[in-house]
Amino acid sequence: MKWPQSVLSACTLAHCAQGVQALNFTGLQSLVQRQIPQHSDGFIFKSLDGSGDKYTIVDTPEKVHSITISCTSLSACARGLYTYLTDVGNVDIWWTGSRLNQIQSPLPPVEKSISGEAIVPLRYHFNTVTFGYTTAFWNFDKWTNLLDWMALRGINLPLAWNGYEHILVEVFREAGLSDSEIEEFLSGPDFLPWNRFGNIQGSWGGQLPMQWVEDQFTLSKQIIQRMVELGMTPVLPSFTGFVPRALPIHYPNASIVNGSQWENFDTSLTNVTFLEPFDPLFSTFQESFIRKQMTAYGNVSHVYTLDQYNENDPFSGNLTYLHDISAGTIASLRAADPDAIWLMQGWLFFSSSAFWTMDRIESYLGGVEDPNAMIVLDLYSEAQPQWNRTQNYFGKPWIWCELHDFGQNMGLEGNLDELTNGPMTALNSPGSSMKGMGLTMEGQEGNEIVYDILLDQAWSSSPLKIADYVKSWVSRRYRTTHTPADAQNAWRILSTTVYNNKDPNSQATIKSILELRPSLTGMVNRTGHHPTLVPYDTNTTVLPAAKLLLQASNSNPHLRHIPEFKYDLVDVTRQLLVNRFIDLYLNLLNVYNSSSTSPNDVSSAGSQLVHLVNDLDRLLYTDESFLLSTWILDARQWAGNGSQANASYAAYLEFNARNQLTLWGPDGEINDYASKQWAGLVGEYYSQRWDMFVKYLADLKANGGVYNDTVISKQLLSFGQDWQNRTWGVTEDEISGTKGDTFEVVRELLQTWG
Numbered sequence: 001m002k003w004p005q006s007v008l009s010a011c012t013l014a015h016c017a018q019g020v021q022a023l024n025f026t027g028l029q030s031l032v033q034r035q036i037p038q039h040s041d042g043f044i045f046k047s048l049d050g051s052g053d054k055y056t057i058v059d060t061p062e063k064v065h066s067i068t069i070s071c072t073s074l075s076a077c078a079r080g081l082y083t084y085l086t087d088v089g090n091v092d093i094w095w096t097g098s099r100l101n102q103i104q105s106p107l108p109p110v111e112k113s114i115s116g117e118a119i120v121p122l123r124y125h126f127n128t129v130t131f132g133y134t135t136a137f138w139n140f141d142k143w144t145n146l147l148d149w150m151a152l153r154g155i156n157l158p159l160a161w162n163g164y165e166h167i168l169v170e171v172f173r174e175a176g177l178s179d180s181e182i183e184e185f186l187s188g189p190d191f192l193p194w195n196r197f198g199n200i201q202g203s204w205g206g207q208l209p210m211q212w213v214e215d216q217f218t219l220s221k222q223i224i225q226r227m228v229e230l231g232m233t234p235v236l237p238s239f240t241g242f243v244p245r246a247l248p249i250h251y252p253n254a255s256i257v258n259g260s261q262w263e264n265f266d267t268s269l270t271n272v273t274f275l276e277p278f279d280p281l282f283s284t285f286q287e288s289f290i291r292k293q294m295t296a297y298g299n300v301s302h303v304y305t306l307d308q309y310n311e312n313d314p315f316s317g318n319l320t321y322l323h324d325i326s327a328g329t330i331a332s333l334r335a336a337d338p339d340a341i342w343l344m345q346g347w348l349f350f351s352s353s354a355f356w357t358m359d360r361i362e363s364y365l366g367g368v369e370d371p372n373a374m375i376v377l378d379l380y381s382e383a384q385p386q387w388n389r390t391q392n393y394f395g396k397p398w399i400w401c402e403l404h405d406f407g408q409n410m411g412l413e414g415n416l417d418e419l420t421n422g423p424m425t426a427l428n429s430p431g432s433s434m435k436g437m438g439l440t441m442e443g444q445e446g447n448e449i450v451y452d453i454l455l456d457q458a459w460s461s462s463p464l465k466i467a468d469y470v471k472s473w474v475s476r477r478y479r480t481t482h483t484p485a486d487a488q489n490a491w492r493i494l495s496t497t498v499y500n501n502k503d504p505n506s507q508a509t510i511k512s513i514l515e516l517r518p519s520l521t522g523m524v525n526r527t528g529h530h531p532t533l534v535p536y537d538t539n540t541t542v543l544p545a546a547k548l549l550l551q552a553s554n555s556n557p558h559l560r561h562i563p564e565f566k567y568d569l570v571d572v573t574r575q576l577l578v579n580r581f582i583d584l585y586l587n588l589l590n591v592y593n594s595s596s597t598s599p600n601d602v603s604s605a606g607s608q609l610v611h612l613v614n615d616l617d618r619l620l621y622t623d624e625s626f627l628l629s630t631w632i633l634d635a636r637q638w639a640g641n642g643s644q645a646n647a648s649y650a651a652y653l654e655f656n657a658r659n660q661l662t663l664w665g666p667d668g669e670i671n672d673y674a675s676k677q678w679a680g681l682v683g684e685y686y687s688q689r690w691d692m693f694v695k696y697l698a699d700l701k702a703n704g705g706v707y708n709d710t711v712i713s714k715q716l717l718s719f720g721q722d723w724q725n726r727t728w729g730v731t732e733d734e735i736s737g738t739k740g741d742t743f744e745v746v747r748e749l750l751q752t753w754g
Contacts, residue, residue, distance in 0.1 A: 022047050023045075023047045023071070023073070023074055023077070024074075025045040025074070025077065026229065027074065027226070027228075027229025027230045027231070028043075028045055028074065028077055028078060028081065028151075028230065028231075029043075029045070030229065031078070031081075031148055031151065031152075031230065032081070034144070034148065035093065035098050035100040035101060035148060036085075036100050036101050036103060037101065038101065038105060039103070039105070039107055041066075042065065042066050042067060042107050043066070043067050043068075043069060043081065044060055044063070044066060044067070044068045044069070045068075045069050045070075045071070045077050046068060046069070046070040046071075047070070047071070047072075048070040048071050048072050048076075049072070050072045051072065052072060052117060052118065052121070053071075053072060053073050053075055053076040053079070053117065053118035053121065053154070053156075054071065054072045054076055054115070054116070054117045054118075055069055055070065055071040055072075055076040055077060055079060055080030055083070055115065055116050055117075056069070056070045056071075056080070056113055056114065056115045057069050057080050057083065057084050057088075057110055057113065057114040057115075058070075058110055058113045058114075059109050059110050064106075065106035065107050066107070067084055067107060067110060069081055069084065073156075073231060074230065074231025075123075075151070075154055075155075075156040075230075075231040075232065076116075076118070076154075076231075077231070078151040078152050078154065078230060078231055079116065079118070079152070079153070079154035079459065080114075080116060081152060082152035082153060082154070083114060083116055084110070084114070085100055085103060085152075086476055087114070088108050088110060088114075089103040089104070089107070089108055090103075090475065090476045090479065091103045091476060091479065092476045092477065093145075093148060093149050093152060094149075094448065094477070094564055095149070095444065095448060096563045096564050096567050096625055097145070097563055098145060098148070098149075099479055099564075102479060116459050117459070117461075118154060118458055118459055119427065119458060119459065119460065119461055120427065120434070120435060120436045120437050120458055121435055121436065122156065122157050122375070122399055122435050122436025122437075122438070123153075123154050123155045123156050123157065123436060123437060123438055123455065123458050124155070124157045124158070124159075124377065124399050124401065124436055124437070124438025124439070124440070125150055125155045125157070125158045125159070125438055125439050126158055126159035126161075126439070126440070127159075127345070127379070127403070127440040127441060127442050128159065128161065128193045128196060128197060128305070128307065128310075128345065129193045129194070129442045129443075130159075130193075130441065130442060130443060130444060131159075131161045131162070131192070131193050132190045132191060132192065132193040132194070132660070133190075133407060133408040133442055133443035133660075133674055134408055134443050134444045134445070135444075136189055136190035136192075136635075136657075137189070137190065137631070137634035137635040137637070137638065137653070137657065138634060139219070139634075139637065140219060140222045140223070142634075143219070143222070143223055143226070144226070146444075147223070147226050147227060147230060147232075148230070150230075150232065151230035151231065151232060153452070153455045153456075154455060154458060154459060155232060155438075155455070156231060156232050156233060157232065157233055157235060157303065157436065157438070158227060158232050158234060158235065159234075159235045159305055160220065160223060160224055160227065160234035160235060160236055160237075161192075161193070161196065161237060161305075162216050162217075162219050162220035162223055163216050163217040163219070163220025163221070163296070164192075164196065164220075164237040165186060165192065165208075165213045165216065165217075166213050166214060166216070166217035166220075166296075167217075167237070167289055167292050167293050167296065168239075168289070169182055169210075169213060170292055171239065171285055171288045171289050171292065172243075172244065174288055175247075175250065175251075175285065175288075176250050177244060177246060177247065177250065178246075179210075181244050181245075181246040182244055183207045183208065183210075184201075184202055184207070184244060184245070184246075185201050185202065185243070185244035185245070186201075186202075186203070186207070186208040186213075187200055187201065187202065187203050187208065188203045188204075188205050188206075188208060188656040188659075189208065189212050189635075189638075189653065189656055190635075190656050190657060190660050191203070191656070191660065192208075194262075195242075196237070196240065196242070197307055197310040197311070197312075198240065198241075198242040198259055198272040198274060198308065198310070198312055199262040199263070199270065199272070199310065199311060199312060200262060200265060200269050200270055200272070201242075201244075201245070201269060201270065201272045201273075202268065202269050204269065204659075204665065204666035205652060205655045205656050205659060206652050206655075209649060209652070211638075211649070212638065215638060217296075220296075220297075221296065221297065224236075224297050224300060225297075227300075228300050233300075233301050233303060234297075234300060234301050234303075235301065235303045235304065235305050235343050236293060236297070236300075236301050236303065236304055236305070237289075237293070237304065237305060238286065238289060238290060238304035238305065238306045238333060238342075239282070239285045239286045239288075239289040239290075239332070240306055240307070240308060241274050241275045241276065241277055241282060241308060241329075242259075242272050242273070242274055242275075243256070243273050243274070243275050244273065245273050247273060247275065248273070251281055254275060254279050254281045255275070255276040255278065255279040256273060256274065256275050256276070256279075257273075257274050257276060257315045258271045258272070258273055258274065259271055259272045259273075259274050259312045259315075260312050260313050262311060262312060263311075263665075263669050263670050264669050265665060265669050266666075269665075269666075272312075274308075274315070276315075276325065276328070277308075277324075277325055277326075277327075277328030277329040277331075277332060278324045278325065278327070278328035279328075282328060282329075282332055283328075283331065283332040283335055283336075286332035286333060286335070286336050287332070287335060287336040289336070290304075290333075290336035290337055290340075291336065294337075302337055302339040302340055302341055303340075303341045303343055303375070304333060304337075304340055304341065304342060304343065305343050305344070306329060306333075306342055306343070306344060307344050307345050307348075308325065308329070309348045309352070310345065310347060310348060310351075311347075311348070311351055311352065313352055313355045314355075317355065317360060319359060319360065319363040320363070322360055322363045322364040322367070323363045323364065323366055323367040324367065325364065325367065326364050326365065326366075326367030326368055327367035327368070327369075328367075329342065329367070329368075330342055330367065330368045330370075330373055330374070333373075334373070340373070341372070341373055341374065341375060342368065342373060342374045342375070343374075343375045343376075343377065344374070344375075344376055344377070345376075345377045345379050345440070346376045346377055346378050346379050346386050346387075346393070346398070347377075347379040347380070349361055349386045349390065350379070350380060350384050350386055358389075358390070361390055361393075361394070362394050365390075365393060365394050365396055366394065368396070371395050371396055371397065371433075372397070374396045374397070375396070375397050375398065375399065375435070375436075376393045376396050376397070376398040376399070377398070377399050377401050377438070377440060378393075378398050378399060378400055378401055379401050379403050379440050380401070380403040380440075381400045381401050381402065381403075381422060381423070381426070382402050382403070382404065382415060382418050382419060382422060382507060383403070383415075383418075383504040383507035383508070384504065385400075385422075385426070387400070387426060387434065388426075388429075391431075392429075392431055392432055392433040392434070393433065395431075395433050396433060397433050397434075397435040397436075398433060398434055398435065398436075399434070399435065399436035399437065399438050400422070400423045400426050400427070400434055400436070400437045400438070401437075401438050401439065401440040402419060402438075402439055402440065402441065402450070402451065402454050403440050403441060403442070403508070404441050404447070404450060404451075404507070404508060404509065405441035405442055405443050405444075405445060405447070405508065405509045406442050406443075406508055406509065406511075406529060406530055406673075407442055407443060407530075407673045407674040407675070408442060408443020408444070408445045408674060408676065409443070409445070409508075409509045409511050409515075409530070409674075409675060409676070410445055410446050410509065410512075410571075410574070410676060410677045411446075411509040411510030411511055411512060411575065411578075412446070412447060412494070412498045412499075412509075412510065412542065412571070412572070412575045413447065413498065413499070413501055413506075413507070413508065413509055413510045413535075414447055414449070414450035414498070414499040414500075414501065415450075415499070415500065415501050415502060415507055416449075416450065416453055416466045416469075416470075416495060416499050416500065417466065417500065417502070418502070418507075419450060419453050419454045419457065420453060420457050420463040420464045420466065421463045423437050423454070423457055423458075424457075424462070424463055436458075437454060437455075437457065437458040439451050439454065439455070443674070445509075445676075446509070446571060447509065449470070449473060449495075449499065450499065452473065453466075453469060453473075456469070466495060467492070467495070470491055470492065470495045471488060471491075473491075474487060474488055474491045477564045477565075477568075478559060478562055478564065478565050479562060480556070480558065480559075484552040484555055484556045484559070486548040486549070486551045486552035486555065487548065487549060487552040487559070487565070489548050490544070490545040490546075490548035490549045490552070490572070491545075493540075493541060493544055493545050493548075494541065494542075494545050494572070497536045497537075497540070497541040498536055498541050498542065498545075501535045501536070503527075503535055505527040505528060505531070505533075506527050506531040506533045506535050507531075508529070508530070508531055510531055510532065510533075510534060510535075511526075511530045511531065511532050511675070512532070512578035512579075512581065512677065513532050513581065513582060513585060514578050514581045514613060514616070514677075514682075514686055514690075515672055515675035515676075515677065515686060516532075516672050516675070517668075517671055517672060517689070517713065517716055518689055518690055518692075518693035518712070518716070519709055519712075519713075520589060520592075520707055520709070521709075523585065524582055524585070524586070530673075534579055534582070538576065538579040538580070542572055542575045542576045542579065543576055543754055545572050546569070546572045546573045546576050546746070546750060546754075547750060547754065549565070549568060549569045549572060550569065550743065550746055550747060550750065552565075553565070553569070553743055560743060563625075566623055566742050567623060567625050569742060569743070569746055570619060570620065570622065570623045570625075570626060570742060570746070573619060573746050573749060573750070574616065574619060574620065574626075574677055576749075576750075576753060576754070577612060577615065577616045577619065577749065577753055578616065578677065580612060580753050581609065581612055581613070584605070584608050584609040584612060585609060587605055587608075588602070588605045588606055588609055588694070588697070591604075591605040592605075592697050592701065597701070598701065599698045599699075599701040599702040600698075602694065602697050602698040602701050603694065603695075603698045605694075606690070606691075606693075606694025606695075606697065606698070607694070609690060609694065610687055610690050610691050610694065612753065613682060613683075613686055613687040613690055614683060614687055615749055615752065615753070616677065616682050617679055617680070617682040617683030617687065618683075618739075618740060618745060619742075619745050619746070619749060620677060620678060620679035620682060621679040621680075621738055621739040621740055622738055622739065622740045622741065622742040622745050623738060623742060624738050626677070626678055626679055627678060627679050627680065627737075627738070628661075628676070628678040628679060628680035628681040628684075628728075629679075629680055629728060629737070631657055631661070631676075631678070632654055632657055632658070632728050634657075635653040635654055635656065635657040636650040636653055636654055638653060639652075639653060650727075651727055654727055654728070655724060655725060658723065658724040658725075658726070659724045660674050661674055661675065661676055661681060662675075662685065662720050662723065662724055663717070663720050663721065663724060667717065668717050668720065671717075671720075680728075684723070685720075685723055688719065689716055689719065692712075692715060692716065692719065693712060693716075696711075696712050696715070
């Protein structure tokens with residue numbers, strides 16, 4: 001299958017005529033200036049004839065201590081630069097920060113020409129909800145680091161949601177809707193992804209201020225410009241069909257229905273109104289939206305994200321109806337942009353598999369007759385692939401995606417074997433229409449190795465050798481040519497156990513029961529969406545790994561100054577503690593359920609459990625990557641700083657930030673879905689909930705009462721509603737900062753809990 005030349009103005013996907021048309025390397029040169037300023041003139045980029053994404057790396061003969069990278073596309077040049085920096089320079093850029101500027105001077109030579117080629121034309125990044133769970137409150141400085149990380153790893157098709165509401169509001173205003181009618185539709189700032197999906201409407205923390213809408217629009221221009229400069233094609237929003245409840249008043253003859261209820265939210269906050277795409281008004285809105293968007297950003301992309309049934313079933317299961325929905329959708333896109341490509345998440349075919357039978361899937365996808373007019377993200381390929389049961393999405397181009405993380409939860413887990421072999425099997429299967437590989441995690445948090453290896457596999461024609469890969473990855477992560485054997489052994493253990501989980505029912509970040517609302521039942525050994533089942537033996541995996549990392553820091557004190565090493569030591573020790581928590585919880589149940597124990601016995605068993613939670617909080621406070629205050633400060637910054645801060649707006653933003661982490665809804669509709677193991681949240685919230693639960697059990701034991709889950713649930717909900725209305729502070733000094741020495745705290749905790 002060949003992509004049309006007009007996919008993008010820059011031909012990034014098709015690489016059309018790039019052998020003839022010289023590439024503009026200004027963006028990559030700026031990246032070098034940002035990340036490796038001491039070598040700002042040390043890299044020369046050149047265009048290379050050919051199709052696909054290819055690069056070659058050589059020394060520059062006419063210029064000493066300079067490297068020449070030739071490529072067929074900007075994305076390939078960025079990847080070539082990354083290959084040089086990692087394979088030759090032994091430096092890398094991580095979520096914890098860039099270490100690229102620590103490459104040696106002069107630049108190490110290229111002993112032999114290095115070449116690389118992508119095995120798929122598309123390398124995708126982002127889930128729609130990542131813009132709620134991870135980047136909701138980011139400023140452009142944080143976006144800058146992530147965009148550089150993405151470009152260097154070869155991503156060329158990222159989602160770009162910021163600024164959507166500004167365009168949408170303008171479309172609705174043009175259609176005659178009042179600002180009050182529009183504002184009643186929009187959700188809180190970190191809940192907007194689900195408003196865009198048509199899951200929720202409105203807000204439970206106050207109406208979304210237009211200041212937020214305009215600030216995000218300004219930010220979106222910076223993000224999209226940077227994406228294009230770095231050779232990435234932004235996947236832009238489009239009009240989805242989800243509209244304010246007042247639209248039928250203005251257009252009484254339009255074909256408008258209400259969607260289904262989502263996650264037990266009150267109908268005032270869900271059952272979102274949907275303008276059906278076969279109605280002419282849909283096309284009118286679509287053309288208005290894309291015209292305004294193109295005016296704002298320029299002709300930078302023809303790929304549009306559009307999801308109509310994310311965890312929402314269609315109004316009808318009639319095959320003709322489903323066909324007409326998608327046919328009307330693509331027709332509206334093509335009327336607005338003749339080269340439009342519709343990108344959709346394939347999550348619905350898994351999450352609502354009872355509705356989406358094969359004939360319904362075929363009818364829905366079949367409404368898009370041009371196979372080049374649609375791309376499907378096989379969202380959960382590593383555990384629940386849908387490409388194989390849908391006959392390669394009935395011939396539509398699709399992308400092999402790694403989901404892995406739900407709600408930006410924190411728990412060590414992965415399947416390195418599947419991430420290296422799975423995409424190759426799919427790509428080489430008979431009739432494959434796979435065109436890409438990508439990351440679709442709900443939240444970008446921890447487990448970096450499982451995401452890195454998939455992006456690297458996109459540039460290898462055979463499955464990567466895991467043992468060699470891990471050794472090299474650890475070496476550059478800790479920035480030492482001779483990484484201590486203890487550190488390598490720690491990762492050898494982790495990569496062959498924790499990151500070798502072959503059970504698809506527990507393949508996702510392992511959610512700790514410590515973060516769940518306390519209860520006597522339903523806590524342990526969960527599988528599926530949010531597994532709490534720990535699929536490995538803690539005593540032979542994370543425990544020795546933590547000990548080995550601590551030993552490595554003792555034998556090589558240099559490691560203590562490497563942020564990534566410190567992060568990993570905290571992360572592995574964190575996992576040890578939350579796994580130990582399960583044992584203490586089960587002991588508490590045994591003590592409570594025993595007829596021979598006393599209230600003091602219950603209190604004693606519970607105190608050990610609360611003690612561990614507080615120890616976890618103390619551990620997390622030692623590293624800046626594990627602070628609740630960062631999330632809150634990022635939220636509050638949009639209300640201004642110092643004397644210029646808008647106090648009520650800052651409180652509104654903090655409320656939304658706190659609610660998502662905890663109740664996720666006014667009454668805990670998806671309580672603890674987006675839970676985090678962050679210092680402050682663990683000590684202020686989870687510790688107090690468990691303390692309340694233990695006291696409740698001890699009181700029952702003393703008074704001969706009967707456990708009632710509804711009673712304790714109401715108490716904990718009341719506590720959560722109180723906590724989310726608190727404010728941490730108003731200045732950066734008040735709410736940020738680490739406490740304690742990581743290595744001393746880890747030593748103590750290993751003695752206590754090891």
